[in-house]
Amino acid sequence: MSVDGWNTLLVLGGIRSGKSEFAESLVADAPTVRYVATAPEGDPEDTEWATRLAAHRARRPGSWTTEETAADPGRLAEVIAAAGPDETLLVDDLGGWVTVLLDPTHQPADDPATIAELAAAVRASTARLVLVSPEVGLTLVPTTPLGRAFTDALGATNRAIADACDAVVLVVAGQPAWLKPAAPLHAVPAQAGPGQAGAPAQRAASRPAAWAGTPEQALPEVLTPAAPATAPVLAATPIEALPVDDTGLVIEPGMELPxxxxxxxxxxxxxxxxxxxxxxxxxxxxxxxxxxxxxxxxxxxxxxxxxxxxxxxxxxxxxxxxxxxxxxxxxxxxxxxxxxxxxxxxxxxxxxxxxxxxxxxxxxxxxxxxxxxxxxxxxxxxxxxxxxxxxxxxxxxxxxxxxxxxxxxxxxxxxxxxxxxxxxxxxxxxxxxxxxxxxxxxxxxxxxxxxxxxxxxxxxxxxxxxxxxxxxxxxxxxxxxxxxxxxxxxxxxxxxxxxxxxxxxxxxxxxxxxxxxxxxxxxxxxxxxxxxxxxxxxxxxxxxxxxxxxxxxxxxxxxxxxxxxxxxxLPVHPALRDTEDDEDEFAEPEPAGPGPSRPTTTEPEPVRPPADEPEFAEPEPAGPGPSRPATVEPDEAVAVPESPGRRAD
The missing domain is CATH 3.40.50.10210 (Nicotinate-nucleotide-dimethylbenzimidazole phosphoribosyltransferase (CobT), large domain)
Structure with missing residues (x-):
């Protein structure tokens, strides 16, 4: 799939609708384009048809190459199937291809089988591919058997190719109307199958051979939504020391992953x-x-x-x-x-x-x-x-x-x-x-x-x-x-x-x-x-x-x-915030004394003795000393036996 959402595209349109010009504009940015011309040269005396073909050739840039498939209708499927993922093909148009398909020189032929082969080639194509085709479903039913055969065959071809392509656009009066969206909003498709770079939208269910012994299958492309600017980008770093061999990563039992x-x-x-x-x-x-x-x-x-x-x-x-x-x-x-x-x-x-x-x-x-x-x-x-x-x-x-x-x-x-x-x-x-x-x-x-x-x-x-x-x-x-x-x-x-x-x-x-x-x-x-x-x-x-x-x-x-x-x-509950604040302000009281009963961040005022009292002095080691602060009154002192080392009141 290309970056704009499609790899294979069918451009439909009526006569003089501008479908070819629109298709050419889609591949104008490609460095080289292979233009696949399907229409026969026609009657040499038909000057009007020759003028149309000349106008088409004049619009092609000099870097484009032209390939003719008018001689054999089955060759178109071969050209598409052989194109690589780095090539760009423009097929103009399927109406000419159906004309050649119905030509008596190619009969008897299995027309449905040939159309199915072309659709399969488009579905499996890895190249960037644009196909142009006239839309005949809006016209009257032709009155001649040959006309009815042409419209039936072209209608069947358009349906088959539209189903095989990633996107389909109908050009009416030069204005494109997308019938099969190339890039849906929000959910952007990606469909490349293993082993096929930029694969188209539909794959056959049975393709086991594409997986045998090919460890480097191309991954499907995807456009992921852009994360908001404020969203964090989470780390996604690979682990180290994974076992590898000549063919790449070795996946085996007992792997040590994070x-x-x-x-x-x-x-x-x-x-x-x-x-x-x-x-x-x-x-x-x-x-x-x-x-x-x-x-x-x-x-x-x-x-x-x-x-x-x-x-x-x-x-x-x-x-x-x-x-x-x-x-x-x-x-x-x-x-x-x-x-x-x-x-x-x-x-x-x-x-x-x-x-x-x-x-x-x-x-x-x-x-x-x-x-x-x-x-x-x-x-x-x-x-x-x-x-x-x-x-x-x-x-x-x-x-x-x-x-x-x-x-x-x-x-x-x-x-x-x-x-x-x-x-x-x-x-x-x-x-x-x-x-x-x-x-x-x-x-x-x-x-x-x-x-x-x-x-x-x-x-x-x-x-x-x-x-x-x-x-x-x-x-x-x-x-x-x-x-x-x-x-x-x-x-x-x-x-x-x-x-x-x-x-x-x-x-x-x-x-x-x-x-x-x-x-x-x-x-x-x-x-x-x-x-x-x-x-x-x-x-x-x-x-x-x-x-x-x-x-x-x-x-x-x-x-x-x-x-x-x-x-x-969400923030922390207010009650828990207040508790945390109180705990931060609390200070443990001094263990030596009772200290203040309320928490405070400042040092408590020291207890000073009255002016007429001498300052407290440590008792002599020989005595037990007072058990209360020196500011207590004598009559409140605890009575203890006198001893030579006891301080006089």
């Missing part, structure tokens, strides 16, 4: 008792203050100003996804990228950045391992780098979310393998998109987890083995995120089965990771309840929201922020 501050958390909770609060105070939410204090290392923690949501999208094949609507998870991911849907709207309300992350697709765990060992290593490192990227950008809190089909069953399999639970105990009911309970799908998922555990009954139960055999792509990436966040002292809000399953696996790699996690709510899911009990992460609330993984955490985020703001901004 722990939160053991003293700041209890001190922050004790401090709450001194604040000017009515009633019983923060209640159970005082744990939020203690968590923030421990992770920030101060008894007065600040509210999280910069928050980033990581939405992991990775489907699971086989019975794990029984009852899931086909392509529903991909639709949810596309919604989030477009700034739509529950997660994007909640992120916008909270001012949080949204980063859609494509995890590797997982095989059917009842038949084979979900991932290869190489894919596990690559996905762990990828998740670690996602956390590092967030820390480097000044993010102060991560929210883990997921939307993959079959993720609940995969998480249940991880729980069964790591905690000894029974699959029916940790698998929640399957609810269809229409809100109906699907018990048949639930039984299929239970059988899938049972068969997967039976298949792996002799396999090791080490963290990486569990991820490879049962966890799959989304849980593996989530595990890497937790480890990377721990290394950079970055707290994480967990919400849903994928997050808690990753928390369980991360214990075997670095036991410190769970101490940087906070669970706002269990969502009524038995897997989350069980994992939270094992991890010692007591949920803060019992809302039972069923809005998808990550949505409950975002819904509770304003409340958590409010508690931190109160804890940081």
């Amino acid at each position: 722990m939160p501050d053991d003293y700041a958390g209890p001190q922050a909770i004790d401090r709450l008792a001194t604040l000017d609060l009515p009633g019983a105070g923060f209640g159970v939410l005082e744990r939020v203050v203690g968590f923030a204090a421990a992770t920030q290392g101060t008894p007065t923690p600040a509210s999280w100003a910069s928050v980033r949501v990581l939405l992991l999208h990775g489907d699971h094949a086989g019975g794990a996804s029984a009852g899931a609507t086909p392509d529903e998870s991909a639709r949810r991911a596309r919604q989030a990228r477009a700034g739509e849907g529950v997660l994007a709207r909640l992120a916008a309300e909270s001012g949080a950045g949204l980063q859609v992350v494509e995890a590797p697709a997982s095989a059917a765990i009842e038949n084979e391992p979900a991932l290869t060992a190489e894919q596990v290593e690559s996905a762990l490192r990828y998740g670690w780098r996602l956390a590092e990227q967030a820390a480097d950008a000044g993010v102060q809190l991560l929210v883990l979310a997921a939307c993959g089909a079959g993720a609940e069953a995969a998480a249940a399999a991880v729980l069964v393998a790591t905690t000894g639970a029974e699959a029916p105990m940790v698998l929640g009911r399957v609810v269809s998109e229409q809100g109906q309970i699907d018990d048949a799908a639930w039984m299929v998922r239970c059988a899938t987890v049972r068969d997967a555990l039976h298949r792996t009954r002799r396999s090791p139960r080490d963290a990486k083995d569990v991820l490879a055999e049962l966890g799959g792509g989304d849980i593996t990436v989530a595990t890497g995120v937790l480890l990377g966040a721990t290394a950079r002292r970055l707290p994480v809000l967990l919400d849903g089965p994928v997050g808690v399953a990753a928390g369980l696996v991360s214990r075997d790699l670095a036991g410190q990771a769970r101490h940087w996690c906070l669970l706002p709510d269990h969502g009524g899911q038995p897997a989350v309840r069980h994992a939270a009990d094992v991890l010692g992460l007591a949920p803060l609330m019992d809302l039972r929201l069923g809005l998808g993984e990550g949505a409950t955490a975002l819904a509770t985020l304003p409340l958590l922020r409010s508690m931190l703001s109160l804890a940081a901004g």
Whole structure:
């Protein structure tokens, strides 16, 4: 994705609408542009058409290069697929491409398949790509068979390319109207998939080969909201002495990662008792203050100003996804990228950045391992780098979310393998998109987890083995995120089965990771309840929201922020302030005498004898001496036996 919110763009418009000029203006700042001309030369005697083509050529800067694809309509998809991430392509236009596609010289041809190949090339393109096409949906139905064939083919092409592009704009009378927003307000999408720099908005669910043995996948880009000028920037320093090899970071069991501050958390909770609060105070939410204090290392923690949501999208094949609507998870991911849907709207309300992350697709765990060992290593490192990227950008809190089909069953399999639970105990009911309970799908998922555990009954139960055999792509990436966040002292809000399953696996790699996690709510899911009990992460609330993984955490985020703001901004109770002032002014009386009874900061006046009395003198060592001050009268003196050393009255 480019910095202005899109990587692939479709420009639609009518005849003489200014669509080509608008498209050219979008790439005018590129150092070099490859102009892909699709239209045939036409009739040599058609001077008007030749004039149009000449005008187009005259507008192109000298640094642009031109490539013709009119001879073969299939070549356009090849040109787009071969373009690298540092190239800029301008395709003008798809109407000419459809004209060539329908030319009798290319028949018989599978036109829908050719259109699908072009859409797939656009979707997978890493180059900055602008395509121009006439909009035919507003015209009358042509009266000739050839005209109807053209409009049908071009309409199908426009729909397919619009779905594959990050953004779509319609130019009317020279004025652009964005149909598919490039940069939604507040929640800015990011969609690059692993291994593809600046990837487009939609990715195929099954792409495990892109993860095998490639530790340097490109991270999805994200625009995080700017923190207020007064908000403190929390320290996010990397730990030292992490093991590395020739391929980069080595993630292995027994890693020594940082722990939160053991003293700041209890001190922050004790401090709450001194604040000017009515009633019983923060209640159970005082744990939020203690968590923030421990992770920030101060008894007065600040509210999280910069928050980033990581939405992991990775489907699971086989019975794990029984009852899931086909392509529903991909639709949810596309919604989030477009700034739509529950997660994007909640992120916008909270001012949080949204980063859609494509995890590797997982095989059917009842038949084979979900991932290869190489894919596990690559996905762990990828998740670690996602956390590092967030820390480097000044993010102060991560929210883990997921939307993959079959993720609940995969998480249940991880729980069964790591905690000894029974699959029916940790698998929640399957609810269809229409809100109906699907018990048949639930039984299929239970059988899938049972068969997967039976298949792996002799396999090791080490963290990486569990991820490879049962966890799959989304849980593996989530595990890497937790480890990377721990290394950079970055707290994480967990919400849903994928997050808690990753928390369980991360214990075997670095036991410190769970101490940087906070669970706002269990969502009524038995897997989350069980994992939270094992991890010692007591949920803060019992809302039972069923809005998808990550949505409950975002819904509770304003409340958590409010508690931190109160804890940081409220003064000490006046009664406690007065007591503290009195204690500061109090002075201990002189131990040798009774002294004054009221506290004072000045020295007491010395007791002086009357003028006619001699000053007091110390008694002789041979006698016991008087037990009272020398100013007492003789008749009040205590009678003592006379002795040679006794002083005369």
